Amino acid sequence: MSSTITKLNAPLTQAFDFQPSSESHTTPTPTRNSLAQQVAGFETLTNALEYAAQGLTGYNFYNAKGNLQSVLPYSLLRKNAREIAQRLSGFNLARGSRVAIIADTSPEFIELFFACRYAGLVPFAMPVPVNLGSHGIYVQQLKGMLESSHASLAFANIDYINFLEEAAEKTTQQLKWVGTPVQLRELPAKEVTLQSNSPEEVAYLQFTSGSTRMPRGVVITEHALMCNLQGIVRNGLEIRPGDRSASWLPFYHDMGLVGLVLAPMVTQLSVDYLATRDFAIRPLQWLRLISRNRCTVAFSQPFGLKLCTMRVRESDLKDLDLSCWRAAGIGAEMIRPDTLRNFAEKFSSAGFNGSAFLPCYGLAESTLAVTFSKIGNGFRSIQIDSKTLIDKRKAVKLQADGRKFNEFVNCGRPLPEHTVKIVDENGQQLEERMVGSVLVQGASIMTGYYNNPEETHKALKPGNWLDTGDIGFLYEGDLYITGRKTDVIIVNGRNIRAQDIEELAEQQPEVRSREASAFGVNDADGTTTIVLVIECRLTSLTERHSLIKRLQQLVYMAFGVNCIVELVPPHTLPRTSSGKLSRFAARQGYIQRTNLDDQLSVVESGDR
């Protein structure tokens, strides 16, 4: 990209002998380190980096063609981050002030992130724009995050700075400075001794929703982060010498940042990065990186695996050797067994071993991870009788062939010093196999949502139990997720999973996955009606009418209830930063469109 060339040609400040991380390199950092591996157990992020910087390993960035573009060994990251921290100190901000950074997959983002920690500031990652024509919505999102975080500084690379400046102009938030990392280097540095951080300090904020109206910044302390990272690398992944990671996950997503930037650093692993956009266009490049650099640990959302299955050509398989991949972590959205089966079937001839599948469950409110399945065992699933699940909210294994069932993926057990329990609507703990809300307790839990006591109060229950908003059950000690809380629609005393209705819609050739949202709305006398909103590309009126009719018929046939089907243009349904559909927000949108505003207060229970 031309901006990279601009960056390379930019005048560099001589005073600190700043070595640009974007310099072209021919060899990536090695897998084998000169330093003895310490698998987590650090007190703070900067402590961990001080250790990692003594070795040879680090981060490597590849371009769309799979060529190595820049290398950032931990030693250089430490040096650059400390120098940038001196410049950040020049702003004379109070310790703990928030710093917004648009997080493209670049060395500059990581340098700024760690510079903030060295300077005692709290960084947070903001997304990059991804959709066609999304300029306006994107600027609104940025503005929402700047305001919600009360940010003091905001950074973006040259590719995104115009969006950030636009958001900064519109915001009521008093920003001290907005600019690029290159512009920051032109500012004078302040000669200060960098102070060490304490475990109780806030390490970063993580925004969980792309909602423009109410973005929520999860507050994670150094202590919570270090606990979660330790659980992930010791118990979840059993990291050992010889491991290496590859990732396309965005740095603004908790799995991308905590799982594939910070977790490798606290174990001194080398990582090979591909920008999310480059992965989405050519998913093969990610698999090539794994194959070529003999990577052992690489995570993806189920959707990423689907892209690989769908878009990699059969003829490309013979050049891949994925036998090195021992931990194929899957998380961040509901895992459907078929997604994993299809992937394994397609890539087994390229050496992919199904035992590498590592389903896990987590959320940003618990730093990242809550449960991991047993590494090396592949994925396990369970077939549950649908009728008993709906009528009695109980998970009973399918007894006889021919009965309807739901299949759920085993997400494993909680990390050490974490507990998962299932509760009913009144907060009473349920026994094994009963379906209810998933609550988590442990050291990784967030402090709260930044400056948002109301939302914090809703999520953190007495005893510091985090209500995850997910629904699931425990079976022989293992966690199974069945849906989100907003997913259960109660019609005439029957629990219907919104997910089931959406799945029905997604089976239609006109509807793509993740483009259907189902929820319930109540009328004046408390009767619930199911609404199914579909992002629809059909232009012909006859075709649209036929789709609506067919869906209503199918829902009636499957669940015995009537439903309203609304077809909306693509990109109408609200999504979270990880691309999940938000049913709650989808329903709010529907209610606004149909002028049912006064119904908002009487939606069914169990909603957030």
Added chain:
Amino acid sequence: MTESNYDEIMRLLCDRLSSLTNSEVTITADTNLISELSIDSIKLLNLIMEIEDTFDISIPINALADVQTVHELASLISKIKSTH
């Protein structure tokens, strides 16, 4: 950018778009990619891959935020190509 360059890109785009979308809409410079052609994310990824391979360019993700019509996409490609 030269006129012929833009025209060539426009012709190629219209051709690719009509086979990608299978729609009855007649594609012109003003056709809206989202509302009229209903380009979804998977189709968009395919289209970008083809454009990049055909013209040997890289389309930065930030530029797509300002693209809604066929004309805007053609201009973007033409601009990238001329500075390439």
